Amino acid sequence: MRTRHEVAVLALPTVVAFELGLPHKLMGTAVDDDGRALYRVRVATVDGGPVRTSAGYQVLPEHDASILRTADTVIIPGILGGPPREEGVLSPDLAAALDGLSARMVSICTGAFVLAAAGLLQGRPATTHWMHAEAFRTLFPDVKLDADVLYVDDGDVLTSAGNAAGIDLCLHIVRRDHGSSVANRVARRTVVAPWREGGQSQFIESTPDAEGSGTAPTRAWALERIAEPLTLDDLATHAAMSVRTFTRRFRAETGLSPARWLASQRVAVARRLLETTDLPVERVAAEAGFGTTASLRQHLHAVIGVAPLAYRRIYRGA
Template identity: 80%
Template sequence: MSVHEVAVLALPTVVAFELGLPHRFLGGAVDDDERPLYRVRVATLDGGPVRTSAGYQVLPDHDASILRTAGTVIVPGIYGGSAKERGELEPELAAALHGLDTRMVSICTGAFVLAAGGLLDHRPATTHWMHAAAFRALFPAVLLDPDVLYVDDGDVLTSAGNAAGIDLCLHLVRRDHGAAVANRVARRSVVAPWRDGGQSQFMEPIPDPAGPGTAPTRAWALERIDRPLTLADLAAHASMSVRTFTRRFRDETGLSPARWLTTQRVALARRLLESTDLPVERIAADAGFGTTTSLRQHLHSAIGVAPLAYRRTYRGTDELSRTRANA
């Protein structure tokens, strides 16, 4: 198997945290024999040093010429520059990106660079939610979705801010080499192999001084997650009207009560699939889905795989053969 070439383009004011993500999560991906699956190299436009957002300079070993031979080009976030401020590319950057026939990836505000180069026109994309309004104003032709952690549009992928770059890097590994390899990378870095939900759960909540929040009701619901819980049940426990409860719940979590409850049920089902030999019917019941069909539909909607396929990524083939008899 050939090693996939990845070029990371460090532009002036590059976000220091994001600059290191491709090397850690793509460069850390190995096959079963511990052979690297990616070679990650960092470049600046002219091969010279650039100052990062953290106040120190980085001096890579390469210039932008390596972008021409890379299988994937990644543009981490930036704090300034004409792409972010005016929606335009400096001539040298425009020349470096022009005519590239490769998979293009941005992290956070790196999407401003791809958009300024015309690579996102009429395509779905995302960026950090704090910059969504500015992005829309500069690039109205882009189909921006500021609520997701990342967008995979085939040969162009974009992510939200900072930690969402980890989600996107793991997604790339998962897409290229499967869930087992991506899970291995995640475990070695002590991060979650998959995060549910979108950016809305991380937006700054709107304080509501009128009374207590919904946290006690969320804890109450988690203790009864195997039971059918309606919105009216949750609102009644919180001693609120359905309308007030729904508004406060969304303010605090970024999700609707129904979406949050489904997310918690999927998370429980995944933990049970990973760590127990319980048959799928039992897991569906314990997680509150009721039937295996419902569990299968929700799990596939969340992560794109069926229960046994998900279990296979965490369990050996011998264990899997035993669980098939029960499933």
């Protein structure tokens, strides 16, 4: 019988209340096709005692930091203050709790300050909320901080920007562990977008006006023709805009360039087909609009680090 993935959420003093509940709400409700829970999510504090949240109330978990030793994934939600945020260091008890863990490490928002203070982000790519980027860079100059993205997946260490980006990261983890169908089921139940690419900008400048004169109709049109070799000129022509105007509006509304958005949508289609069908890889590449298996392989590897057949084996079994 499959063993549930153990998730430990570490609540530190001044923990951001909204982010503290995200792992349970998203990962804790993920189930397989037979309705079996795929994760067990437990909350801990360092000493097992209560901590005050950002919302002005205390939480009293059932566990202390000892559960981190046997967890498969450790998640640290954002914090408003404390030594990691203010001085870039950990208290002795927190340092001892995080020392030598073998778990996958995840932070939401300013939880990245904790991972960085523990030395887990040195020389690695990471992100945090853009409002705290300057302070982060001052305290941790050796971290490759990208404050313009929603989340960063660096294998065994993942970081996200604040609040809603924590939702995106939790869904990304579910999708990485169990495939798109499971993650989409969680997203539908939670009534959130099933997938926002991690490289999308944290700050989106505008939305279409009430008359719908933005790029949303063209995006819908493109999705209906995802298998076709769409060009930037095709998209701009459909939107009745110049290429320059279309590109500017598209980025303002989505946080991505048209080319990057189109590639991400094609990767999503390819992943779904690899997970749910027996189509040959050549057919998957064609249906997703990549044209060639080489192009599909390149884009899929860039997003999740594996080739198409390896991806299918991971999520469907040999």
